[in-house]
Amino acid sequence: MSTTKQTIRNSNANEHKVKEFPKLVEYCLVDQVWSDGIAMRKKAKNDTLPANLKPVEPGSEEDILTRIENKSGKIEGLIKEFKPFEALKIALEDSPPQDERCKSANWTVVHKALMAIKDVEGMLLSLDPKYYDVLMKYLYRGLSTGDPATCYRCLKIHEKLTEKAGFGCIIRSLADTVNTV
Numbered sequence: 001m002s003t004t005k006q007t008i009r010n011s012n013a014n015e016h017k018v019k020e021f022p023k024l025v026e027y028c029l030v031d032q033v034w035s036d037g038i039a040m041r042k043k044a045k046n047d048t049l050p051a052n053l054k055p056v057e058p059g060s061e062e063d064i065l066t067r068i069e070n071k072s073g074k075i076e077g078l079i080k081e082f083k084p085f086e087a088l089k090i091a092l093e094d095s096p097p098q099d100e101r102c103k104s105a106n107w108t109v110v111h112k113a114l115m116a117i118k119d120v121e122g123m124l125l126s127l128d129p130k131y132y133d134v135l136m137k138y139l140y141r142g143l144s145t146g147d148p149a150t151c152y153r154c155l156k157i158h159e160k161l162t163e164k165a166g167f168g169c170i171i172r173s174l175a176d177t178v179n180t181v
């Protein structure tokens with residue numbers, strides 16, 4: 001059986017790697033995310049895949065959890081590199097759908113980033129204003145946990161965020177019942 005080279009993008013580092021898969025007659029151009037976080041641009045129809053790769057439906061719960069897991073790895077790396085502002089930006093980028101498991105997993109990622117923030121004013125200066133409302137939602141989620149350290153950090157950030165973004169940020173985050181965190 002002849003082989004063809006297909007480009008596979010590693011979603012963690014956006015590096016291009018080339019692997020060989022059996023060449024089959026028909027190809028479909030579909031972005032497919034596999035369970036180990038690798039996205040394939042081309043997927044051979046009826047292709048046999050290596051055992052560690054399992055197809056995941058785009059937009060499915062497993063796909064979303066995989067993306068959140070990859071995001072968690074990036075955030076932990078940025079926190080270790082003492083870049084908590086960038087970690088928070090990445091944590092706030094994608095809000096999960098209505099599924100409770102995905103919300104919980106995403107909250108864990110955002111919580112890690114929030115707890116690494118030491119300079120709240122510097123964080124708000126570096127954060128794009130489009131993230132203010134989402135951040136406010138996560139602050140309320142943090143306050144609902146009842147954990148003293150988390151509540152203290154969330155209240156501290158809430159105070160500075162309200163000064164910077166105004167009371168409209170609070171109203172928008174509470175009034176938006178569709179995009180809940």
